[in-house]
Amino acid sequence: MTKRRFTLKKKNDRKSLAADICDHVVFSLSKEVDNATEHDIGKALALSMRDRLVERMMMTRDRFREAKAKRMYYFSIEYLLGRCLGNTLCNMELLSECEEMFKDIGYDLDEVRESERDPALGNGGLGRLAACFLDSLATLDMPGCGYGIHYEYGLFRQSIQDGCQKELADYWMADGMPMEIARPDQAVMIPLYGRVENSILPNGEYLPMWMDWEDIIGVPYDIPIVGYGGKTVNYLRLFAARASQSFDMEIFNHGDYIRAVQRKIESEMVTKVLYPSESVSFGKELRLVQEYFLVACGLRDITRRFSAQNKNFEEFADYVVIQLNDTHPALTVVELMRYLVDEKRIKWGTAWEITQATCAYTNHTLLPEALECWSVDLLEKVLPRHLQLIYEINSRFLDGVKKKYADDVEKIRRMSLFEEDGKKEVRMANLAVIGSHSVNGVSELHSDLVKRRLFPDFYEMNPEKFNNKTNGVTPRRWLLKSNPPLAQLLTDSVGKKWITDLSELKKIEKYATDTEFRKKFIAAKRKNKIVLSDFIRSTLDIKVSPDSIFDIHAKRIHEYKRQLLNVLHIIHMYLEMIDHGREPFCARTFIFAGKAAPGYWEAKQIIKLIHSVGEVINKDKRTKGLIKVAFTPDYRVSLAEKIIPACDLSEQISTAGTEASGTGNMKFAMNGALTIGTLDGANVEMREEVGAENFYLFGLRQEEVENLLVTGSYHPRGIYEKSPEVRQVLDALRSNRFSPKDPGMFSWIVDKLLMDNEQYLHLADFVEYIETQKIVDREYADPALWNKKAILNTARMGKFSTDRTMREYARDIWNIKALKDLE
Incomplete structure (x- = not known):
């Protein structure tokens, strides 16, 4: 029997949608429509939208199957999706329609959307980038989906008590997630622990047997990802750990039921929480298990799907490509080899060719500790079996290195998968590089440093592997949805094409004057x-003026991102005003947002x-309201949607050569x-695109930073002694002016900033940073000049759409095509 393609039954008109909402209130929530709360109505709307997405997801599946399309699978330990309902309505072009419909029935759609929780499935830029990629893939009608972990508890909710992060x-799942779809029928079994028994077949073939392993069940949950216009719906598949159906019957038969089920309870710990603490061995073990769980579940799912449609695994890489989002999924290389060699009995050389052709690796960091x-x-x-395979991969790889560089012992040591200094460890970045056919950085500067600083030996050996794919962000979430006033102005001025082709915004350049x-x-x-000032007043009880410069630093709290440099400037402005009577031209509100890792003492002290x-x-009161400081807690996607559209000045001040790319810089x-x-990072390319005159540049260049640190010639005490600005700020910090109740609290900061070769060179850039901030102050006082520059920034951001990024990945790495190019 020929399979029929799935057809749409659910309509998007107001009448059909209203009827479905009422049905879900009654039949899904067991409530009477007249007594439904805004929260109930919001849940019913989400369920009604899910019905429509499921139909389109099935249609998308059928279209890709008929075209025999090669698919891309994105493996990431994090995804920061943000609230799903509003984004779905936006991409389905139903947002305005629903707002009007809700008004008619006496509800406020904005309040309904506010009740939705952010899925806490990520930490920062890595997860936000992954979400942008999925949006663009669906919008571009490309066959790609994400694989991740269905964490029960997110990273953490940040509370501020007495100025300290708690x-x-x-x-986040307390109220459920109406948009997701449970797939228990597609659960997979994942082995862990045990031992390897080595045996030889009668024909002399080596046959390793992974024995006595414990199993965990991975249950998939799908979150539909709809592209703009609603034609293509891909999905993000997240796996939750569940206990297997069996437990130790011998223990059970001895009457110890609790101990018999203890392992079952422990197995479900695997996906309980994002990023367990690695400060103790249990945390490290759980983290490793999480990473393998993601990889094994994903590959089991992919190979099941491949086997259902194809029989010859030698063609696997013709239909499957897996993108490794940083080193967390690097075990994909080993797990795919294990599957091909152990389960499919494919010869090693052929299996290695398939694995390399299937896997591609994106590096996201230059920091050694990451x-x-x-x-x-x-x-x-x-x-245990994977470690055997890693030894074998390393041995064969180093044989090739020795053939090319026989006398270079140090090069061989650096390229080995094993770190031998001290405790023996496996280098996951090296594994990802040698097991992939492509290695990319995420900005031009970062990709150059990946080749020159991070993997120079690998680049010398296989330069064709290395390439750049500058990051982007989705304009649907970060402009169309999060900034309705500006989005409407842009549409009124140049039409709607910019929503799927951001280069169309070039047309507003002519309006800059x-x-x-x-x-x-x-x-x-x-x-x-x-909107943001009202939010700050209601949550922090700080009154800020919307007419002041909104100077915003919103990102993870880390020394290399240099929130500390920003604070030093704030102290400088305050001292100049109070001690020297020098008032700024413009009032300024400094707004911070970001979380510090729980075990990162220095970052928490900066907060x-x-x-x-x-x-x-x-x-x-002597500041006359000209300087205000606000820290908005619990930074997340929904808060970013309030912060980013309100920003006048975006702080992107990391030490040159430390940030891979950044995406917040693009959103702002x-x-x-x-x-x-x-x-640093993508700032370099952003400045090229928007024009040097529309970007406030300061600080040492990457090569200058590298030279200072490599030669050990950075001596910040000399800067302190020569610069009255530096001296006044550091002396104020040490004098307890900002910690009268806790003498000496911030002395450690002064001591660290004055240390020779302080890693992030705060004082080296401080004086120029102050001078550049003075230019900002003067130019904001000239509205015509400032707004001309602001308009040109928006107009020239076309390059930084993930639509462009995805097209480059698809063309250069994945070899996948939009369905319209396949049909």
Whole structure:
């Protein structure tokens, strides 16, 4: 019997949608429509939208199957999707329709959407980028989906108590997620622990047997990902760990039921929480198990699907490509080899060719501490067969290295998968590089450093593997949805094409000096600033003026991102005003947002410093309201959607050569913020695109930073002694001016900043940063000049759409095509 393609039954008109909402209130929620709360109605709307997405997801599946399309599978340990309902309505072009419909029945759609929880499935840029990629793949009608972990508890909810970060459990699933679809029928079994028994077949073939392993069940949950226009619906498949159906009957028969089921309870711990603490061995083991769980579940699912449609695994890479989002899924290389060699009995050489052709690796960091290594002892305990395979992969790979570089012992040592200095560990980045056919960085500067600094030996040996794919962000989420006033102005001015082709915004360049357009642009920005100022007043009890410069630093708290440099400038401004009577041209509100890792003491102390400085400045009437400081807690996607559209000045001030790319920088500029920043990450390309005159540049270049640190010639005490600006700020910090109740609290900061070769060179860039901030102050006082620059930033951000990024990945790495090019 020929399979019929799935057809749509659910309509998107107001009448059909309203009827479905009422049905779901009654039949899914067991409520009477007249007594339904806004929360009930919101849940019913989400269920009604899910019905429509499921239909389109099935149609998408059928279309890709008929075309025999090669598929891309994105393996990422994190996804930061943000609230799904509003984004779905936006991409289905139903947002305005639903707003009107809700008004008619006496509900506020905005309040309904506010009740939805952010799925807490990520930490920062890595997860947000993954979500943008999925949006663009669906919008471009490309066959690609994501694989991840269905964490029960997110990273943590950030609370601020007495200026200090406190971590609270983030049980984001407390109210369920109506948009997701459980797939228990497609659960997979994952082995762990055990031992390997080596045996030889009668024909002399080596046959390793992984024995006595414990099993965990991976249950998939799908979150539909709809592209703009609603034609293509891909999905994000997240796996939750569940106990297997069996348990130790011998223990059970002896009457110890609790101990018999203990392992079952422990197995479900695997997906309980994002990023378990690695400060103790249990945390490290759980993290390794999480990474393998993701990889094994994903590959089991992919090979099942492949086997259902294809018989010859030698053609696997013709239909499947897997993108490794950083080193967390690097075990994909080993697990795919294990499956091909052990289960499919494919010869090693052929299996290795298939694996390399299937896998591709994106590096996201230059920081040595972020390049994962796993101890051999731990791998032997958790994944004994995989450790054997890693030894074999390494041996064969190094044989090739020795043939080419026979006398270079140091090169061979550096390229080995094993770190031999001290405790023996496996270098996951090296594994990802040699097991992939493509290795890419995420900005031009970063990709150059990946080749030159991070993997120079691998680049010398296989230069054809290495390439750049500059990051982007989806304009649907980060402009169309999050900034309705500006989005409407852009559509009114140049039409709707910009939503799927951001280069169309080039057309608003001609309006940069147009008085009427500038008025509308300023009005859109002010609306967003009022929303954020109201939010700050209601949550923090700090009154800020929407007419002040909104100077925003929103990102993970880390020393290399240099929130500390920003605070030093705030202290400088305050001291200049209070001690020397030098008032700024413009009032300024400094807004911070971001989480510090729970075990990162220095980052948490920086949060405390921000609050302590803010408390002194905000209470000091002598500032006349010209300086305000606010820290908005629990930074997440839904909060970013309030912060980013309201920004005037975006702080992108990491030490040059430390940030791989950044995507917050793109979101801010796309929404008409000007950037103050270093030549780091994607800042370099952003400055080229928007024009040097529309970017506030300061700081050492990457090669200057490298030279100072490599030669050991950075001596910040000399800067302190020569610069009165530096001296006044550090002396104020040490004098307890900002910690009167806790003498000496911030002395460690002064000591660290004055240490020779302080890693992030704060004081080396500080004086130029102050001078550049003075230019910002003067230029904001000239509205015509400032808004011309802001308009040009929005107009010239076309390159930084993930639609462009996805097209480049598809063309250069994945060899996948949009369905319209296959049909």
